[in-house]
Amino acid sequence: MTRLGVDVGGTAVKWALLGEGEGEGEGEGEGEAAEVLGTGTVPTPSGPAEVVELVAGLVPEGAVSIGIGLPGHVDRAAGIALFVPNPPGEWTGFPVGPELSGRTGLPVAVVNDARAFALAELRTGAARGRSDVLFAVLGTGIGGAVALAGEILTGPRDNLGEVGHITVDPAGPPCCCGNRGCAETYAAAPGIVRGLDGLTTAAAVAAAARAGDRAATAALGRAGWALGVALGDAVALLGIGTVVVGGGVAGALDLMLAAMRDEFERRRPLIGDVAVLPAALGPWAGAIGAALYGGMP
Ligand SMILES: [Zn+2]
Known part of the structure:
Protein backbone atom coordinates (compact mmCIF):
# COMPACT_ATOMS: atom_id res chain seq x y z
CA MET A 1 0.00 0.00 0.00
CA ALA A 118 2.59 19.57 11.44
CA LEU A 119 0.86 16.23 10.96
CA ALA A 120 4.11 14.61 9.87
CA GLU A 121 6.11 16.04 12.78
CA LEU A 122 3.30 15.12 15.20
CA ARG A 123 2.96 11.52 14.05
CA THR A 124 6.50 10.62 13.11
CA GLY A 125 8.83 13.53 13.92
CA ALA A 126 9.88 15.93 16.67
CA ALA A 127 6.45 16.04 18.37
CA ARG A 128 5.82 12.31 18.32
CA GLY A 129 4.16 11.26 21.57
CA ARG A 130 3.00 14.79 22.39
CA SER A 131 -0.59 15.96 22.08
CA ASP A 132 -0.56 19.78 22.41
CA VAL A 133 1.93 21.48 20.13
CA LEU A 134 2.38 24.76 18.28
CA PHE A 135 4.19 24.52 14.93
CA ALA A 136 6.02 27.22 12.97
CA VAL A 137 7.52 26.71 9.51
CA LEU A 138 10.09 29.35 8.58
CA GLY A 139 10.74 29.88 4.89
CA THR A 140 9.85 32.56 2.36
CA GLY A 141 6.94 33.18 4.71
CA ILE A 142 6.00 31.66 8.05
CA GLY A 143 3.39 28.93 8.20
CA GLY A 144 1.90 27.68 11.41
CA ALA A 145 -0.32 25.00 12.85
CA VAL A 146 -1.77 23.89 16.15
CA ALA A 147 -2.25 20.43 17.60
CA LEU A 148 -4.61 20.03 20.54
CA ALA A 149 -5.41 16.70 22.12
CA GLY A 150 -3.39 14.96 19.41
CA GLU A 151 -5.29 16.43 16.45
CA ILE A 152 -4.13 19.11 13.99
CA LEU A 153 -6.77 21.85 14.01
CA THR A 154 -7.82 23.04 10.56
CA GLY A 155 -10.36 25.86 10.54
CA PRO A 156 -12.96 26.48 7.84
CA ARG A 157 -10.47 27.32 5.05
CA ASP A 158 -7.64 25.20 6.39
CA ASN A 159 -6.38 28.49 7.81
CA LEU A 160 -6.03 27.84 11.54
CA GLY A 161 -2.62 28.55 13.03
CA GLU A 162 -1.17 31.49 11.08
CA VAL A 163 1.38 32.39 13.76
CA GLY A 164 3.51 34.22 11.17
CA HIS A 165 0.86 36.92 10.90
CA ILE A 166 0.68 37.82 14.57
CA THR A 167 1.59 41.51 14.85
CA VAL A 168 4.84 42.12 16.67
CA ASP A 169 5.10 45.83 15.74
CA PRO A 170 2.03 47.71 14.45
CA ALA A 171 4.37 50.28 12.86
CA GLY A 172 6.61 47.62 11.31
CA PRO A 173 7.23 46.75 7.62
CA PRO A 174 4.22 46.01 5.39
CA CYS A 175 3.29 42.32 5.13
CA CYS A 176 1.85 40.42 2.16
CA CYS A 177 -1.30 39.85 4.22
CA GLY A 178 -2.15 43.58 4.27
CA ASN A 179 -1.04 44.15 7.86
CA ARG A 180 2.18 45.76 9.13
CA GLY A 181 4.85 44.30 11.37
CA CYS A 182 3.77 40.66 11.30
CA ALA A 183 6.31 38.20 12.72
CA GLU A 184 6.86 37.04 9.14
CA THR A 185 8.25 40.45 8.15
CA TYR A 186 11.18 39.86 10.55
CA ALA A 187 11.66 36.10 10.83
CA ALA A 188 10.97 34.77 7.32
CA ALA A 189 13.87 34.80 4.84
CA PRO A 190 13.12 38.16 3.15
CA GLY A 191 12.83 39.83 6.55
CA ILE A 192 16.06 38.32 7.82
CA VAL A 193 18.10 39.54 4.83
CA ARG A 194 16.49 43.00 4.77
CA GLY A 195 19.12 45.71 5.01
CA LEU A 196 22.08 43.34 4.83
CA ASP A 197 24.22 44.17 1.80
CA GLY A 198 25.46 41.15 -0.11
CA LEU A 199 23.61 38.59 1.99
CA THR A 200 20.68 37.34 -0.04
CA THR A 201 19.62 34.16 1.78
CA ALA A 202 18.90 33.30 5.39
CA ALA A 203 21.61 30.62 5.17
CA ALA A 204 24.15 33.27 4.12
CA VAL A 205 23.08 35.46 7.04
CA ALA A 206 23.47 32.51 9.42
CA ALA A 207 26.94 31.73 8.04
CA ALA A 208 27.98 35.38 8.43
CA ALA A 209 26.65 35.44 11.99
CA ARG A 210 28.61 32.29 12.84
CA ALA A 211 31.71 34.02 11.46
CA GLY A 212 31.13 36.94 13.82
CA ASP A 213 29.34 39.45 11.57
CA ARG A 214 27.49 41.80 13.93
CA ALA A 215 24.81 42.98 11.51
CA ALA A 216 23.96 39.38 10.60
CA THR A 217 23.86 38.43 14.27
CA ALA A 218 21.54 41.36 14.96
CA ALA A 219 19.22 40.37 12.11
CA LEU A 220 18.86 36.86 13.51
CA GLY A 221 18.38 38.28 16.99
CA ARG A 222 15.59 40.44 15.60
CA ALA A 223 14.06 37.36 13.96
CA GLY A 224 14.24 35.52 17.27
CA TRP A 225 12.63 38.44 19.06
CA ALA A 226 9.75 38.51 16.53
CA LEU A 227 9.27 34.76 16.82
CA GLY A 228 9.39 34.96 20.59
CA VAL A 229 6.71 37.67 20.67
CA ALA A 230 4.41 35.86 18.24
CA LEU A 231 4.88 32.35 19.57
CA GLY A 232 4.68 33.65 23.13
CA ASP A 233 1.30 35.18 22.29
CA ALA A 234 0.11 31.96 20.69
CA VAL A 235 1.38 29.83 23.58
CA ALA A 236 -0.41 32.11 26.05
CA LEU A 237 -3.61 32.00 24.01
CA LEU A 238 -3.65 28.25 23.55
CA GLY A 239 -2.10 27.01 26.78
CA ILE A 240 0.48 24.99 24.88
CA GLY A 241 3.96 24.23 26.24
CA THR A 242 5.70 22.78 23.18
CA VAL A 243 6.79 24.58 20.03
CA VAL A 244 8.23 22.80 16.97
CA VAL A 245 10.13 25.04 14.53
CA GLY A 246 11.00 23.84 11.03
CA GLY A 247 11.32 25.01 7.44
CA GLY A 248 14.32 26.07 5.37
CA VAL A 249 15.24 28.94 7.70
CA ALA A 250 15.17 26.77 10.83
CA GLY A 251 18.83 25.87 10.26
CA ALA A 252 19.48 29.24 11.92
CA LEU A 253 17.19 28.48 14.86
CA ASP A 254 20.09 28.20 17.30
CA LEU A 255 21.09 31.77 16.40
CA MET A 256 17.55 33.02 17.15
CA LEU A 257 16.95 31.01 20.28
CA ALA A 258 18.38 33.35 22.91
CA ALA A 259 16.26 36.30 21.79
CA MET A 260 13.24 34.00 21.52
CA ARG A 261 13.73 32.66 25.02
CA ASP A 262 14.02 36.21 26.42
CA GLU A 263 10.48 36.85 25.21
CA PHE A 264 9.20 33.59 26.68
CA GLU A 265 11.04 34.17 29.95
CA ARG A 266 9.29 37.45 30.69
CA ARG A 267 5.98 35.65 30.48
CA ARG A 268 7.02 32.66 32.58
CA PRO A 269 4.39 33.29 35.31
CA LEU A 270 1.71 32.82 32.67
CA ILE A 271 3.16 30.33 30.21
CA GLY A 272 5.69 28.39 32.30
CA ASP A 273 8.41 26.39 30.61
CA VAL A 274 8.13 26.33 26.83
CA ALA A 275 10.01 23.55 25.05
CA VAL A 276 11.36 24.65 21.64
CA LEU A 277 12.10 21.63 19.47
CA PRO A 278 13.73 21.71 16.03
CA ALA A 279 11.72 19.81 13.42
CA ALA A 280 13.01 16.29 12.80
CA LEU A 281 11.92 15.35 9.28
CA GLY A 282 13.88 17.94 7.31
ZN1 LIG B 1 1.04 39.31 7.77
Missing part, protein backbone atom coordinates in the same frame (compact mmCIF):
# COMPACT_ATOMS: atom_id res chain seq x y z
CA THR A 2 1.77 3.11 -1.22
CA ARG A 3 0.70 6.68 -0.64
CA LEU A 4 2.03 9.66 -2.61
CA GLY A 5 2.48 12.99 -0.85
CA VAL A 6 3.34 16.21 -2.65
CA ASP A 7 4.40 19.55 -1.18
CA VAL A 8 3.96 22.39 -3.67
CA GLY A 9 6.20 25.38 -2.99
CA GLY A 10 6.84 28.64 -4.79
CA THR A 11 9.93 27.29 -6.56
CA ALA A 12 10.02 23.52 -5.93
CA VAL A 13 7.62 20.61 -5.72
CA LYS A 14 8.77 17.98 -3.22
CA TRP A 15 7.29 14.51 -3.17
CA ALA A 16 7.48 11.50 -0.90
CA LEU A 17 6.22 7.95 -1.24
CA LEU A 18 5.05 6.28 1.94
CA GLY A 19 4.77 2.56 2.42
CA GLU A 20 2.81 0.86 5.11
CA GLY A 21 4.25 1.32 8.60
CA GLU A 22 3.77 -1.08 11.46
CA GLY A 23 0.07 -1.41 12.08
CA GLU A 24 -2.79 -0.47 9.83
CA GLY A 25 -3.33 3.09 8.64
CA GLU A 26 -2.33 5.97 10.86
CA GLY A 27 -5.14 5.68 13.40
CA GLU A 28 -5.33 7.99 16.38
CA GLY A 29 -2.22 6.89 18.19
CA GLU A 30 1.33 8.02 17.75
CA GLY A 31 2.96 4.65 17.28
CA GLU A 32 3.00 4.07 13.54
CA ALA A 33 5.97 5.30 11.59
CA ALA A 34 5.09 4.97 7.93
CA GLU A 35 8.09 3.97 5.89
CA VAL A 36 9.44 6.54 3.44
CA LEU A 37 10.08 4.63 0.20
CA GLY A 38 11.37 7.52 -1.84
CA THR A 39 11.58 11.29 -2.15
CA GLY A 40 12.32 13.81 -4.84
CA THR A 41 12.24 17.44 -5.90
CA VAL A 42 11.07 19.00 -9.16
CA PRO A 43 10.94 22.70 -10.12
CA THR A 44 7.41 24.08 -9.65
CA PRO A 45 5.63 24.10 -13.05
CA SER A 46 4.00 27.20 -14.51
CA GLY A 47 0.49 26.77 -13.12
CA PRO A 48 -2.01 24.52 -11.34
CA ALA A 49 -2.97 22.47 -14.41
CA GLU A 50 0.72 21.76 -15.02
CA VAL A 51 1.17 20.79 -11.36
CA VAL A 52 -1.72 18.33 -11.68
CA GLU A 53 -0.07 16.83 -14.76
CA LEU A 54 3.27 16.58 -12.97
CA VAL A 55 1.76 14.90 -9.91
CA ALA A 56 -0.25 12.47 -12.05
CA GLY A 57 3.06 11.45 -13.60
CA LEU A 58 4.59 10.76 -10.20
CA VAL A 59 1.96 8.22 -9.15
CA PRO A 60 3.56 4.77 -8.99
CA GLU A 61 1.93 1.45 -9.76
CA GLY A 62 -0.16 0.31 -6.83
CA ALA A 63 -0.56 3.70 -5.17
CA VAL A 64 -3.79 3.99 -3.18
CA SER A 65 -4.02 7.71 -2.44
CA ILE A 66 -2.53 11.14 -3.11
CA GLY A 67 -2.14 14.04 -0.72
CA ILE A 68 -1.16 17.46 -1.96
CA GLY A 69 -0.06 20.30 0.31
CA LEU A 70 -0.48 23.86 -0.96
CA PRO A 71 1.06 27.02 0.50
CA GLY A 72 -2.21 28.78 1.26
CA HIS A 73 -5.82 28.31 2.16
CA VAL A 74 -7.89 25.53 0.65
CA ASP A 75 -11.37 24.06 0.72
CA ARG A 76 -10.52 20.54 1.85
CA ALA A 77 -13.99 19.09 1.32
CA ALA A 78 -14.11 20.23 -2.32
CA GLY A 79 -10.37 19.94 -2.97
CA ILE A 80 -10.22 23.52 -4.24
CA ALA A 81 -7.42 26.09 -3.85
CA LEU A 82 -8.76 29.29 -2.29
CA PHE A 83 -5.80 31.58 -1.58
CA VAL A 84 -2.47 30.30 -2.85
CA PRO A 85 -0.42 33.39 -3.73
CA ASN A 86 3.15 32.10 -4.08
CA PRO A 87 3.43 29.38 -6.75
CA PRO A 88 3.23 30.58 -10.36
CA GLY A 89 -0.14 30.64 -12.11
CA GLU A 90 -3.69 31.45 -11.11
CA TRP A 91 -4.66 29.05 -8.34
CA THR A 92 -7.72 30.75 -6.91
CA GLY A 93 -10.71 28.47 -7.40
CA PHE A 94 -8.70 25.77 -9.18
CA PRO A 95 -10.20 22.31 -8.47
CA VAL A 96 -6.92 20.54 -7.70
CA GLY A 97 -8.55 17.54 -6.03
CA PRO A 98 -11.20 16.76 -8.68
CA GLU A 99 -8.72 17.31 -11.55
CA LEU A 100 -6.08 15.05 -10.04
CA SER A 101 -8.61 12.45 -9.01
CA GLY A 102 -10.05 12.49 -12.52
CA ARG A 103 -6.59 11.97 -14.02
CA THR A 104 -5.51 9.18 -11.68
CA GLY A 105 -8.67 7.52 -10.38
CA LEU A 106 -7.31 7.88 -6.83
CA PRO A 107 -8.68 9.69 -3.81
CA VAL A 108 -6.91 13.06 -3.39
CA ALA A 109 -6.60 15.14 -0.23
CA VAL A 110 -5.85 18.85 -0.70
CA VAL A 111 -4.46 20.45 2.46
CA ASN A 112 -2.50 23.45 3.65
CA ASP A 113 1.25 22.81 3.64
CA ALA A 114 1.86 23.92 7.23
CA ARG A 115 -0.86 21.57 8.47
CA ALA A 116 0.80 18.79 6.45
CA PHE A 117 4.20 19.62 8.00
CA PRO A 283 12.65 19.14 3.93
CA TRP A 284 10.30 16.17 3.46
CA ALA A 285 7.95 16.87 6.36
CA GLY A 286 5.37 18.60 4.17
CA ALA A 287 5.29 15.84 1.56
CA ILE A 288 5.14 13.11 4.22
CA GLY A 289 2.31 14.91 5.99
CA ALA A 290 0.42 15.34 2.72
CA ALA A 291 0.76 11.59 2.10
CA LEU A 292 -0.56 10.90 5.60
CA TYR A 293 -3.56 13.15 4.94
CA GLY A 294 -4.11 11.39 1.62
CA GLY A 295 -4.49 8.08 3.43
CA MET A 296 -7.11 9.41 5.85
CA PRO A 297 -10.74 8.47 5.40
Whole structure:
Protein backbone atom coordinates (compact mmCIF):
# COMPACT_ATOMS: atom_id res chain seq x y z
CA MET A 1 0.00 0.00 0.00
CA THR A 2 1.77 3.11 -1.22
CA ARG A 3 0.70 6.68 -0.64
CA LEU A 4 2.03 9.66 -2.61
CA GLY A 5 2.48 12.99 -0.85
CA VAL A 6 3.34 16.21 -2.65
CA ASP A 7 4.40 19.55 -1.18
CA VAL A 8 3.96 22.39 -3.67
CA GLY A 9 6.20 25.38 -2.99
CA GLY A 10 6.84 28.64 -4.79
CA THR A 11 9.93 27.29 -6.56
CA ALA A 12 10.02 23.52 -5.93
CA VAL A 13 7.62 20.61 -5.72
CA LYS A 14 8.77 17.98 -3.22
CA TRP A 15 7.29 14.51 -3.17
CA ALA A 16 7.48 11.50 -0.90
CA LEU A 17 6.22 7.95 -1.24
CA LEU A 18 5.05 6.28 1.94
CA GLY A 19 4.77 2.56 2.42
CA GLU A 20 2.81 0.86 5.11
CA GLY A 21 4.25 1.32 8.60
CA GLU A 22 3.77 -1.08 11.46
CA GLY A 23 0.07 -1.41 12.08
CA GLU A 24 -2.79 -0.47 9.83
CA GLY A 25 -3.33 3.09 8.64
CA GLU A 26 -2.33 5.97 10.86
CA GLY A 27 -5.14 5.68 13.40
CA GLU A 28 -5.33 7.99 16.38
CA GLY A 29 -2.22 6.89 18.19
CA GLU A 30 1.33 8.02 17.75
CA GLY A 31 2.96 4.65 17.28
CA GLU A 32 3.00 4.07 13.54
CA ALA A 33 5.97 5.30 11.59
CA ALA A 34 5.09 4.97 7.93
CA GLU A 35 8.09 3.97 5.89
CA VAL A 36 9.44 6.54 3.44
CA LEU A 37 10.08 4.63 0.20
CA GLY A 38 11.37 7.52 -1.84
CA THR A 39 11.58 11.29 -2.15
CA GLY A 40 12.32 13.81 -4.84
CA THR A 41 12.24 17.44 -5.90
CA VAL A 42 11.07 19.00 -9.16
CA PRO A 43 10.94 22.70 -10.12
CA THR A 44 7.41 24.08 -9.65
CA PRO A 45 5.63 24.10 -13.05
CA SER A 46 4.00 27.20 -14.51
CA GLY A 47 0.49 26.77 -13.12
CA PRO A 48 -2.01 24.52 -11.34
CA ALA A 49 -2.97 22.47 -14.41
CA GLU A 50 0.72 21.76 -15.02
CA VAL A 51 1.17 20.79 -11.36
CA VAL A 52 -1.72 18.33 -11.68
CA GLU A 53 -0.07 16.83 -14.76
CA LEU A 54 3.27 16.58 -12.97
CA VAL A 55 1.76 14.90 -9.91
CA ALA A 56 -0.25 12.47 -12.05
CA GLY A 57 3.06 11.45 -13.60
CA LEU A 58 4.59 10.76 -10.20
CA VAL A 59 1.96 8.22 -9.15
CA PRO A 60 3.56 4.77 -8.99
CA GLU A 61 1.93 1.45 -9.76
CA GLY A 62 -0.16 0.31 -6.83
CA ALA A 63 -0.56 3.70 -5.17
CA VAL A 64 -3.79 3.99 -3.18
CA SER A 65 -4.02 7.71 -2.44
CA ILE A 66 -2.53 11.14 -3.11
CA GLY A 67 -2.14 14.04 -0.72
CA ILE A 68 -1.16 17.46 -1.96
CA GLY A 69 -0.06 20.30 0.31
CA LEU A 70 -0.48 23.86 -0.96
CA PRO A 71 1.06 27.02 0.50
CA GLY A 72 -2.21 28.78 1.26
CA HIS A 73 -5.82 28.31 2.16
CA VAL A 74 -7.89 25.53 0.65
CA ASP A 75 -11.37 24.06 0.72
CA ARG A 76 -10.52 20.54 1.85
CA ALA A 77 -13.99 19.09 1.32
CA ALA A 78 -14.11 20.23 -2.32
CA GLY A 79 -10.37 19.94 -2.97
CA ILE A 80 -10.22 23.52 -4.24
CA ALA A 81 -7.42 26.09 -3.85
CA LEU A 82 -8.76 29.29 -2.29
CA PHE A 83 -5.80 31.58 -1.58
CA VAL A 84 -2.47 30.30 -2.85
CA PRO A 85 -0.42 33.39 -3.73
CA ASN A 86 3.15 32.10 -4.08
CA PRO A 87 3.43 29.38 -6.75
CA PRO A 88 3.23 30.58 -10.36
CA GLY A 89 -0.14 30.64 -12.11
CA GLU A 90 -3.69 31.45 -11.11
CA TRP A 91 -4.66 29.05 -8.34
CA THR A 92 -7.72 30.75 -6.91
CA GLY A 93 -10.71 28.47 -7.40
CA PHE A 94 -8.70 25.77 -9.18
CA PRO A 95 -10.20 22.31 -8.47
CA VAL A 96 -6.92 20.54 -7.70
CA GLY A 97 -8.55 17.54 -6.03
CA PRO A 98 -11.20 16.76 -8.68
CA GLU A 99 -8.72 17.31 -11.55
CA LEU A 100 -6.08 15.05 -10.04
CA SER A 101 -8.61 12.45 -9.01
CA GLY A 102 -10.05 12.49 -12.52
CA ARG A 103 -6.59 11.97 -14.02
CA THR A 104 -5.51 9.18 -11.68
CA GLY A 105 -8.67 7.52 -10.38
CA LEU A 106 -7.31 7.88 -6.83
CA PRO A 107 -8.68 9.69 -3.81
CA VAL A 108 -6.91 13.06 -3.39
CA ALA A 109 -6.60 15.14 -0.23
CA VAL A 110 -5.85 18.85 -0.70
CA VAL A 111 -4.46 20.45 2.46
CA ASN A 112 -2.50 23.45 3.65
CA ASP A 113 1.25 22.81 3.64
CA ALA A 114 1.86 23.92 7.23
CA ARG A 115 -0.86 21.57 8.47
CA ALA A 116 0.80 18.79 6.45
CA PHE A 117 4.20 19.62 8.00
CA ALA A 118 2.59 19.57 11.44
CA LEU A 119 0.86 16.23 10.96
CA ALA A 120 4.11 14.61 9.87
CA GLU A 121 6.11 16.04 12.78
CA LEU A 122 3.30 15.12 15.20
CA ARG A 123 2.96 11.52 14.05
CA THR A 124 6.50 10.62 13.11
CA GLY A 125 8.83 13.53 13.92
CA ALA A 126 9.88 15.93 16.67
CA ALA A 127 6.45 16.04 18.37
CA ARG A 128 5.82 12.31 18.32
CA GLY A 129 4.16 11.26 21.57
CA ARG A 130 3.00 14.79 22.39
CA SER A 131 -0.59 15.96 22.08
CA ASP A 132 -0.56 19.78 22.41
CA VAL A 133 1.93 21.48 20.13
CA LEU A 134 2.38 24.76 18.28
CA PHE A 135 4.19 24.52 14.93
CA ALA A 136 6.02 27.22 12.97
CA VAL A 137 7.52 26.71 9.51
CA LEU A 138 10.09 29.35 8.58
CA GLY A 139 10.74 29.88 4.89
CA THR A 140 9.85 32.56 2.36
CA GLY A 141 6.94 33.18 4.71
CA ILE A 142 6.00 31.66 8.05
CA GLY A 143 3.39 28.93 8.20
CA GLY A 144 1.90 27.68 11.41
CA ALA A 145 -0.32 25.00 12.85
CA VAL A 146 -1.77 23.89 16.15
CA ALA A 147 -2.25 20.43 17.60
CA LEU A 148 -4.61 20.03 20.54
CA ALA A 149 -5.41 16.70 22.12
CA GLY A 150 -3.39 14.96 19.41
CA GLU A 151 -5.29 16.43 16.45
CA ILE A 152 -4.13 19.11 13.99
CA LEU A 153 -6.77 21.85 14.01
CA THR A 154 -7.82 23.04 10.56
CA GLY A 155 -10.36 25.86 10.54
CA PRO A 156 -12.96 26.48 7.84
CA ARG A 157 -10.47 27.32 5.05
CA ASP A 158 -7.64 25.20 6.39
CA ASN A 159 -6.38 28.49 7.81
CA LEU A 160 -6.03 27.84 11.54
CA GLY A 161 -2.62 28.55 13.03
CA GLU A 162 -1.17 31.49 11.08
CA VAL A 163 1.38 32.39 13.76
CA GLY A 164 3.51 34.22 11.17
CA HIS A 165 0.86 36.92 10.90
CA ILE A 166 0.68 37.82 14.57
CA THR A 167 1.59 41.51 14.85
CA VAL A 168 4.84 42.12 16.67
CA ASP A 169 5.10 45.83 15.74
CA PRO A 170 2.03 47.71 14.45
CA ALA A 171 4.37 50.28 12.86
CA GLY A 172 6.61 47.62 11.31
CA PRO A 173 7.23 46.75 7.62
CA PRO A 174 4.22 46.01 5.39
CA CYS A 175 3.29 42.32 5.13
CA CYS A 176 1.85 40.42 2.16
CA CYS A 177 -1.30 39.85 4.22
CA GLY A 178 -2.15 43.58 4.27
CA ASN A 179 -1.04 44.15 7.86
CA ARG A 180 2.18 45.76 9.13
CA GLY A 181 4.85 44.30 11.37
CA CYS A 182 3.77 40.66 11.30
CA ALA A 183 6.31 38.20 12.72
CA GLU A 184 6.86 37.04 9.14
CA THR A 185 8.25 40.45 8.15
CA TYR A 186 11.18 39.86 10.55
CA ALA A 187 11.66 36.10 10.83
CA ALA A 188 10.97 34.77 7.32
CA ALA A 189 13.87 34.80 4.84
CA PRO A 190 13.12 38.16 3.15
CA GLY A 191 12.83 39.83 6.55
CA ILE A 192 16.06 38.32 7.82
CA VAL A 193 18.10 39.54 4.83
CA ARG A 194 16.49 43.00 4.77
CA GLY A 195 19.12 45.71 5.01
CA LEU A 196 22.08 43.34 4.83
CA ASP A 197 24.22 44.17 1.80
CA GLY A 198 25.46 41.15 -0.11
CA LEU A 199 23.61 38.59 1.99
CA THR A 200 20.68 37.34 -0.04
CA THR A 201 19.62 34.16 1.78
CA ALA A 202 18.90 33.30 5.39
CA ALA A 203 21.61 30.62 5.17
CA ALA A 204 24.15 33.27 4.12
CA VAL A 205 23.08 35.46 7.04
CA ALA A 206 23.47 32.51 9.42
CA ALA A 207 26.94 31.73 8.04
CA ALA A 208 27.98 35.38 8.43
CA ALA A 209 26.65 35.44 11.99
CA ARG A 210 28.61 32.29 12.84
CA ALA A 211 31.71 34.02 11.46
CA GLY A 212 31.13 36.94 13.82
CA ASP A 213 29.34 39.45 11.57
CA ARG A 214 27.49 41.80 13.93
CA ALA A 215 24.81 42.98 11.51
CA ALA A 216 23.96 39.38 10.60
CA THR A 217 23.86 38.43 14.27
CA ALA A 218 21.54 41.36 14.96
CA ALA A 219 19.22 40.37 12.11
CA LEU A 220 18.86 36.86 13.51
CA GLY A 221 18.38 38.28 16.99
CA ARG A 222 15.59 40.44 15.60
CA ALA A 223 14.06 37.36 13.96
CA GLY A 224 14.24 35.52 17.27
CA TRP A 225 12.63 38.44 19.06
CA ALA A 226 9.75 38.51 16.53
CA LEU A 227 9.27 34.76 16.82
CA GLY A 228 9.39 34.96 20.59
CA VAL A 229 6.71 37.67 20.67
CA ALA A 230 4.41 35.86 18.24
CA LEU A 231 4.88 32.35 19.57
CA GLY A 232 4.68 33.65 23.13
CA ASP A 233 1.30 35.18 22.29
CA ALA A 234 0.11 31.96 20.69
CA VAL A 235 1.38 29.83 23.58
CA ALA A 236 -0.41 32.11 26.05
CA LEU A 237 -3.61 32.00 24.01
CA LEU A 238 -3.65 28.25 23.55
CA GLY A 239 -2.10 27.01 26.78
CA ILE A 240 0.48 24.99 24.88
CA GLY A 241 3.96 24.23 26.24
CA THR A 242 5.70 22.78 23.18
CA VAL A 243 6.79 24.58 20.03
CA VAL A 244 8.23 22.80 16.97
CA VAL A 245 10.13 25.04 14.53
CA GLY A 246 11.00 23.84 11.03
CA GLY A 247 11.32 25.01 7.44
CA GLY A 248 14.32 26.07 5.37
CA VAL A 249 15.24 28.94 7.70
CA ALA A 250 15.17 26.77 10.83
CA GLY A 251 18.83 25.87 10.26
CA ALA A 252 19.48 29.24 11.92
CA LEU A 253 17.19 28.48 14.86
CA ASP A 254 20.09 28.20 17.30
CA LEU A 255 21.09 31.77 16.40
CA MET A 256 17.55 33.02 17.15
CA LEU A 257 16.95 31.01 20.28
CA ALA A 258 18.38 33.35 22.91
CA ALA A 259 16.26 36.30 21.79
CA MET A 260 13.24 34.00 21.52
CA ARG A 261 13.73 32.66 25.02
CA ASP A 262 14.02 36.21 26.42
CA GLU A 263 10.48 36.85 25.21
CA PHE A 264 9.20 33.59 26.68
CA GLU A 265 11.04 34.17 29.95
CA ARG A 266 9.29 37.45 30.69
CA ARG A 267 5.98 35.65 30.48
CA ARG A 268 7.02 32.66 32.58
CA PRO A 269 4.39 33.29 35.31
CA LEU A 270 1.71 32.82 32.67
CA ILE A 271 3.16 30.33 30.21
CA GLY A 272 5.69 28.39 32.30
CA ASP A 273 8.41 26.39 30.61
CA VAL A 274 8.13 26.33 26.83
CA ALA A 275 10.01 23.55 25.05
CA VAL A 276 11.36 24.65 21.64
CA LEU A 277 12.10 21.63 19.47
CA PRO A 278 13.73 21.71 16.03
CA ALA A 279 11.72 19.81 13.42
CA ALA A 280 13.01 16.29 12.80
CA LEU A 281 11.92 15.35 9.28
CA GLY A 282 13.88 17.94 7.31
CA PRO A 283 12.65 19.14 3.93
CA TRP A 284 10.30 16.17 3.46
CA ALA A 285 7.95 16.87 6.36
CA GLY A 286 5.37 18.60 4.17
CA ALA A 287 5.29 15.84 1.56
CA ILE A 288 5.14 13.11 4.22
CA GLY A 289 2.31 14.91 5.99
CA ALA A 290 0.42 15.34 2.72
CA ALA A 291 0.76 11.59 2.10
CA LEU A 292 -0.56 10.90 5.60
CA TYR A 293 -3.56 13.15 4.94
CA GLY A 294 -4.11 11.39 1.62
CA GLY A 295 -4.49 8.08 3.43
CA MET A 296 -7.11 9.41 5.85
CA PRO A 297 -10.74 8.47 5.40
ZN1 LIG B 1 1.04 39.31 7.77
